[in-house]
Amino acid sequence: MDLDTFKPTFLIQIEGQDLSKDITQEITSFVFTDNEEELDVLELSVTDRNLQFVDDPLFQEGNEIVARFGYVGNLSPRKKAVIKDIDYDFPENGDPTIRIKAYDKGFKLAGKENQKVWQKPAPGILYSEIAEQIAAANGLTPVVTATKGTHLRVTQSNISDAQFLKELAEKARDRDGEGVSGYVFYIQDDELHFHPRELDQTPLLTLEYFTDTKGLLRSFRPSTQSQGAKGAGVETKTVGVDPRKKDVVEHKANNATTPERTALGKQTYLVDGNTGEGSFKEQETGQIVPSFDRSEGFHEEPRQEPAQDSAEGKFREAELRQVEADAATIGIPQLRAKKNVEIKGVGRKFSGIYYCHSVRHSISGAGYLCELKLKKNALGKGAGDKSAESQGKPNDKEAPPTPQNEPPAMVTIDADSGAVTQGGGNG
Incomplete structure (x- = not known):
């Protein structure tokens, strides 16, 4: 992955019109956040020292923005958003500023x-x-x-x-x-x-802590959610009523009953929801959920109960928050949410494949940086004796290798003349 990190850039169209250089040079900050669980957001900060942009028809609510970002010759795919929020700042000292927020069409x-x-x-x-x-x-x-x-x-x-x-x-x-x-x-x-969710996909790329000579991964901060691997709190249960049998029905989902799910690791800790907390936390398993799906009736018996689907879905969502991590990298325009990435060099417990659910691309005077939010439903082999083996199907796919810089050729130089006598090639 050859990145000319000294020349980050972005290209912007508003309502199909390319922004000219005299406009883009007034943009002091460009941020695009690619999310799975929330709306994608494009944020621009524009200096408006001559008040030429306040009434510009391009910088108005409802207009569509198309943006690409990255480096010359290595730009991201096109990102589309619609301007929804505009803040204006006319300070006592300094230049007026316009801050634009545009959201994907999910709004x-x-x-x-x-x-x-x-x-x-x-x-x-x-x-x-x-x-x-x-x-x-x-x-x-x-x-x-x-x-x-x-x-x-x-x-x-x-x-x-x-x-x-x-x-x-x-x-x-x-x-x-x-x-x-x-x-x-x-x-x-x-x-x-x-x-x-494509947890079984091949990782988009590998990010290695410290040992990567290109320095792609700047920092990595993982945290685990675990309070015991056994007991009633390690599963999700749905409770409903079968109108035909006039009886209560329960469906459970846990590590053992969901072997066909994809596991991003070998070991698992499942959080006990019965911890004395006043309310169930989103990342915990152990939730009991009422289900009315069975009561709706069917013209024929289903192959699998809707309440079981609900239990499995909630269990998988909770399990996927077993490990959550924040990572910071140099700007990589290919990084996207909803993709897997492989993290190396952080110990056997945390090294492995992570699912990326948010990426923030930021270009400013500080350069081009990326901030990732990652999650993982299992740990590596270094998790310890209290963990259990994950019963899911492991994702053992390897990311494409990260190209490394070749070391410079060895040369011999004459101490008196300074001439290259060996290894210098023909030049």
Whole structure:
């Protein structure tokens, strides 16, 4: 990976018009944050010393921005966002400044709360069909994997389309199996994504602490969430009622019952949710969730209960927060959220593949830097004797090697004349 780190740059279009050099030279800060769980955000700080940009039609709410960033000859893919927030600062001393915030098109789905019943004649509607319909209604291209399991009706109760799709994603699955439930939903440019999280993908690149001669990885700060590996608090349970049997039904998901999930490590600590805390924490397993899915009724018996899908999805989300880490690197335009990266040189416990759920690209007077937020659902072999072996399918794929600088050729120089006598080539 050859990066000319002395020449970071960015290219910006607003409403299809390229910003000229006399405008871009007034941009003092460029930040793009690529997120999975939140909206992507593009932030610009513009010096407006002559007040020429306050009324400029380009720098107004509702305009679409297309940006690329990185280095000359090595730019990121195009990123699209829509200007939503603009702050103006007219200080007593110094130049006026405009701060622009633009968000991805997911803001269309995140605002209005809707109440709707999604239904379709027997055999019923799929979660993936709901995602496709929401994409079409918002002018987005669906990137959707067909789900398993039909439903006569699915209720959206006074929540936004974005929150609704997140809830469906947590219990969606594309095949039958043990531990296969769990999709991810996000907006990428003009696309609506609703499909399994790709934990089994090959890492995008390797970042190595200290020993990497290119110095890509500046810092790495991991933290674990673990309070015991055994007991009632290491699983997620859904509780509902079977209207046909007039009886309570329970479904559980834990390390042993979800062997078909992808594991980003060998060992696992599962947090005991029964720790005396007043409320269940998002990163803990042990939550008990009411489920009404079974009560809706089916025209035929499902291959897998919806309540089991919900239990597995919540367990996988909690387990994926078992290890969380912050990393800082030099600017790498290829870094993206929703991708795997491999971390080396931080001990057997923490070295391995991580899922990147947020990347912040920042270009300013300090240069081009990246800040990553990573998570991982298992630890390495250095986790200790109190850990248990993860029962998931391991991701053993290796990232492409990071190119290393070749050492300079050895030469011999005559001490009297200064002439190169050996190893200097023909030049």
